[in-house]
Amino acid sequence: MSHDDHVTLESRDLTKTYHSTDPPTQVINGIDMSVRKGEFLVVMGASGSGKSTLLYSISGMDRPTSGNVFLEGRDLTSLSDTEMSRVRLTRMGFIFQQAYFLNNLNIRDNILLPALKAAPKERETAIARVDALLERFGIAHVGRHGITQVSGGQLQRASICRALACEPSILFADEPTGALNSSMTIEVMDALTDVHREGTTLVMVTHDPACAARADRVIYLRDGLLVDGRELGTWSEEQAMQREDALLAWLRKMGF
Amino acid sequence: MKDSLYFRSAYNDLMKNKGVNVALVVVLVLSSFLMATGSMVMERLVGSVNQLFDEAKPPHFLQMHKGDDDPDALARFAAAHPEIDAWLVEEMLGFDSAAIAWHRPATGGSGDLADSLIDNLFVTQNEEFDFLIDETGAIPRPSQGEVYVPVAYQQRFDLQAGDRLAIRTDNGFQDLRVQGFVRDAQMASSLSSATRFLVSGADFRELGRAGGGEPEIIAEYRLADPSLAADFQRAYESDEALPKNGQAVTFQMIRIINAFSDGLVAVALVFVSLLLIAIALLNLRFVIRGTLEDEVREIGAMKAIGLPHKAIARLYLAKYRVMTFLACIVGGLLAVIATNLLTRGIQANYAEAPPSVTAILVPVLALGLVYLFVVAICRGVLRGVKKIQVVNALVHGSMLDERQTARRAERQARRVRKTSLASYRGGSISRRLAFLDLRAEGGQWVLIPIVFFLATVLMTLPMNLLSTFESPRFVTYMGAPESDLRADLQFSDDIDAVREDVLSSMQGDDRLTDVRAFANVLYETQGEGWEILRAEVGDYSGDTVEFLQGERPEPGQIALSVLNANKYQLSTGDKLTIRQGGESTAIVVSGIYQDVTRGGYTAKMQGEATTGAAGYVIYANAADGADPAAVAADYSERFPVATVIPMREYVQQTLSYVTGAFRSAAVLSFVFGVGVAVLITSLFLKLRLTRERRKMGVLSALGFSIGEIIAQVRGRTILSVAVGTLFGLVFAATAGESLVGLFISLAGLGISNLAFLPYPLLVYVAFPLILIAAGYFGAVVLTARLRSADKSGWLKG
Ligand SMILES: Nc1ncnc2c1ncn2[C@@H]1O[C@H](COP(=O)(O)OP(=O)(O)O)[C@@H](O)[C@H]1O
Numbered sequence A: 001m002s003h004d005d006h007v008t009l010e011s012r013d014l015t016k017t018y019h020s021t022d023p024p025t026q027v028i029n030g031i032d033m034s035v036r037k038g039e040f041l042v043v044m045g046a047s048g049s050g051k052s053t054l055l056y057s058i059s060g061m062d063r064p065t066s067g068n069v070f071l072e073g074r075d076l077t078s079l080s081d082t083e084m085s086r087v088r089l090t091r092m093g094f095i096f097q098q099a100y101f102l103n104n105l106n107i108r109d110n111i112l113l114p115a116l117k118a119a120p121k122e123r124e125t126a127i128a129r130v131d132a133l134l135e136r137f138g139i140a141h142v143g144r145h146g147i148t149q150v151s152g153g154q155l156q157r158a159s160i161c162r163a164l165a166c167e168p169s170i171l172f173a174d175e176p177t178g179a180l181n182s183s184m185t186i187e188v189m190d191a192l193t194d195v196h197r198e199g200t201t202l203v204m205v206t207h208d209p210a211c212a213a214r215a216d217r218v219i220y221l222r223d224g225l226l227v228d229g230r231e232l233g234t235w236s237e238e239q240a241m242q243r244e245d246a247l248l249a250w251l252r253k254m255g256f
Numbered sequence B: 001m002k003d004s005l006y007f008r009s010a011y012n013d014l015m016k017n018k019g020v021n022v023a024l025v026v027v028l029v030l031s032s033f034l035m036a037t038g039s040m041v042m043e044r045l046v047g048s049v050n051q052l053f054d055e056a057k058p059p060h061f062l063q064m065h066k067g068d069d070d071p072d073a074l075a076r077f078a079a080a081h082p083e084i085d086a087w088l089v090e091e092m093l094g095f096d097s098a099a100i101a102w103h104r105p106a107t108g109g110s111g112d113l114a115d116s117l118i119d120n121l122f123v124t125q126n127e128e129f130d131f132l133i134d135e136t137g138a139i140p141r142p143s144q145g146e147v148y149v150p151v152a153y154q155q156r157f158d159l160q161a162g163d164r165l166a167i168r169t170d171n172g173f174q175d176l177r178v179q180g181f182v183r184d185a186q187m188a189s190s191l192s193s194a195t196r197f198l199v200s201g202a203d204f205r206e207l208g209r210a211g212g213g214e215p216e217i218i219a220e221y222r223l224a225d226p227s228l229a230a231d232f233q234r235a236y237e238s239d240e241a242l243p244k245n246g247q248a249v250t251f252q253m254i255r256i257i258n259a260f261s262d263g264l265v266a267v268a269l270v271f272v273s274l275l276l277i278a279i280a281l282l283n284l285r286f287v288i289r290g291t292l293e294d295e296v297r298e299i300g301a302m303k304a305i306g307l308p309h310k311a312i313a314r315l316y317l318a319k320y321r322v323m324t325f326l327a328c329i330v331g332g333l334l335a336v337i338a339t340n341l342l343t344r345g346i347q348a349n350y351a352e353a354p355p356s357v358t359a360i361l362v363p364v365l366a367l368g369l370v371y372l373f374v375v376a377i378c379r380g381v382l383r384g385v386k387k388i389q390v391v392n393a394l395v396h397g398s399m400l401d402e403r404q405t406a407r408r409a410e411r412q413a414r415r416v417r418k419t420s421l422a423s424y425r426g427g428s429i430s431r432r433l434a435f436l437d438l439r440a441e442g443g444q445w446v447l448i449p450i451v452f453f454l455a456t457v458l459m460t461l462p463m464n465l466l467s468t469f470e471s472p473r474f475v476t477y478m479g480a481p482e483s484d485l486r487a488d489l490q491f492s493d494d495i496d497a498v499r500e501d502v503l504s505s506m507q508g509d510d511r512l513t514d515v516r517a518f519a520n521v522l523y524e525t526q527g528e529g530w531e532i533l534r535a536e537v538g539d540y541s542g543d544t545v546e547f548l549q550g551e552r553p554e555p556g557q558i559a560l561s562v563l564n565a566n567k568y569q570l571s572t573g574d575k576l577t578i579r580q581g582g583e584s585t586a587i588v589v590s591g592i593y594q595d596v597t598r599g600g601y602t603a604k605m606q607g608e609a610t611t612g613a614a615g616y617v618i619y620a621n622a623a624d625g626a627d628p629a630a631v632a633a634d635y636s637e638r639f640p641v642a643t644v645i646p647m648r649e650y651v652q653q654t655l656s657y658v659t660g661a662f663r664s665a666a667v668l669s670f671v672f673g674v675g676v677a678v679l680i681t682s683l684f685l686k687l688r689l690t691r692e693r694r695k696m697g698v699l700s701a702l703g704f705s706i707g708e709i710i711a712q713v714r715g716r717t718i719l720s721v722a723v724g725t726l727f728g729l730v731f732a733a734t735a736g737e738s739l740v741g742l743f744i745s746l747a748g749l750g751i752s753n754l755a756f757l758p759y760p761l762l763v764y765v766a767f768p769l770i771l772i773a774a775g776y777f778g779a780v781v782l783t784a785r786l787r788s789a790d791k792s793g794w795l796k797g
């Protein structure tokens, strides 16, 4: 197989059909895409166009109906469930629209959970790393709180901490700001931009052009097909307005 | 219009959640089935017994007697007692089972009745009362050469009309043709130790002349007022001159004995049914609460448009009404079939009660009660609808109001503050998680331990009861020593000679050790007037009998059975006056023991097994290597008048009437217990897993494998199952034992302090393992499909 050193994640002729419906719904219709190492890629498209399905298929949560997914040259579709779980644990991080925390654990324990599971032998390092993350994202003071006792922004930042707890090589986010108000959205996007700057590869689904404007590249999905993509270049605070305007113009052309 | 709305809503709901609803209906069907069967069996039993009593007119008091008697004394007694409506002395000839053979000319088949341990008494039909009744309810009067055989034998040896019966007399065989079969109100019960054959007067005289039969009489009385039978019995027993060497029975006792032996099945069925109903109700509660939680938004919306909470509750209740109603109908129909099977024996032994209103009314009433009770509980759980607040329901999807929400958050926060994965060492993180979840959500899981607790009790109690009554050690409840062999010598003219023979050959037999003879001696004692007291006189040294209170009798002392001690209100150390041959002595009660034989009324005295007794019992142990069954067979052959059997067989035969019922109950409750355990575990996990989808999705995204997630679910299941089972075992062994003991002692069998004699491996090892395996099986089935699922779907739902 061909393997470009700069490509972290790659999909080839990926399709996904749900057979639980009658007739079966073909949601992804053959997608070839690649994510460069260290890239911040945003996936956009109308609601129901298959963005989430794509995200879960390339991240190994769901098995694609056909096609292959390669992570750092390794074919994920050939792995067993246990091996795939291990990949998700150590190489991937997930952020969802809702924080989805386990409510029988406090915030810090929720973040510690994957870290301790990944490296039970190196507990101290894992704990130190998680505490540093809590500090960095400004939520160390709520570490022992229950998940109902913190704000939505704090919770989503905690999600980012949890996703980073095992130092993954790629981060997946499915509308991470979808349930947040505008100030919390900025709070969370700043954190994600920060993570990206540190070198983490990021794949994010969003509806919000302002959030999408932060990406290096945007791809657009329609009816399970990749219809177009656009390079935006590295984001900076100063050019935020221009990038957003240009992106909006493009999106309108796509029929967004 | 409104009704059809309710019905449609119920129908949609039933279809939406098929698996869960089917499981619920199955449990409900089982409960109503057992309840209906239990009540129908009871009703039929009572109906059949009454019917037979109506037809046969059994005596209100009877006294059996072997040996000489004084007919004049009986006539004098009858003349002096105006309360007697009618009386008779029935003459009988007892033949050993081995002396009766049958053959079938049509097929050439043949056999004998030797397997039967009970006495076979040949009689003629009575004129005034105590009739033997044929299968049509008529009073048969055999002609010469004909015999009517007890229905019990018809079933046991598969006899038919037209078979020939050959009775061995001292003058060769007397041949009779089986003309039909008779039911016997007096001796119908499986508890009875004798049974009657009906022959013509000529054949009866012929049998008597030929010899080989043991003459016996029954003095029978019908009273103007049957409720005075007990007083009458006292009057009879205090009259010196009357014959009394045999059992005395009142009308009431016959009834109780009948009801007890065959009614036990019904009682067991109702007991199992009650436990199942408890399980069904717990489930309903669990399911209804889950439904309310799931549909809290819809309920909020209904409330918002102004539907009163009662109407909403009714909407939900409709479904459970339909389910319970269907279950009662199906259970009732199944019960009709089961009852017909179960009561076949009852019908044959007693009579077929004519179809009556009560036969329908009783099960319908029982099922109606089940229905009303279940619906009432559902209604109670649905009262939760009233508390749902529109805003909280619609906005937060929560059943709780602000205060409850705040309190719950507070509680959760307090709990998670204390836990810390960072300080937790050892064990897998997955297991730790399962444990924390179980601790936090114990309330949700509590259904499983409770159900397994009940299932364990349900399975263990009948089994323990069965093993107790089947155990050879049960002889300690029969006032007998734990020996290997028992020889029974009934009264006959040459009984003392026979006893000498048997005893001396046994003592000289090196296959036997520790041979002890006991004499059944009749004394009289002062109750309300002089009453018969049966004592077994012999050597009790070496602590052969277990005493509940006090100890074995020394010479000049007496030990009493529990029922006798209660009857005369005596305890250890008290004095009792006894009389024999007009001579009274006061002796000290040395101890009290449990005994179910002879109706439970016995006594024991230390002394020589003197001659002139009404009968003898000889106990012996088999020497090392000797087979008690072989020795018993040997002695039975050599001494046909003696009944020599291994102790184990004696216990089995004597108690077969109860062990049969207990075995059915044990098998039934085992099957139901395991079945219900699997069913409920599956139902619970089905609902629980839908509720935990979100969490499983998160865990999967975080890198937990499906295998680990499934293991967490299975682990929690096993733990809950194990806890329930353990508590069930402990309960069954302690409170359960006392409860059953209470029931048994109330039954008036002569056991006041029952200690289980369980099969420890079966009950304490196999049963829990089977139950845990059942729970595990449910968990495996329900979690298996998780493997093929798309995990992202869990996050969406
Ligand atoms: N588990 C499923 N079974 C059947 N259809 C599904 C399932 N998940 C998603 N779909 C369908 O696939 C389509 C794409 O869904 P999704 O990827 O969630 O869209 P997006 O995230 O772009 O809004 C939708 O039409 C949705 O109804």
Ligand SMILES: [Mg+2]
Residues within 6 Å of the ligand: A051, A052, A053
């Ligand atoms: Mg989506």
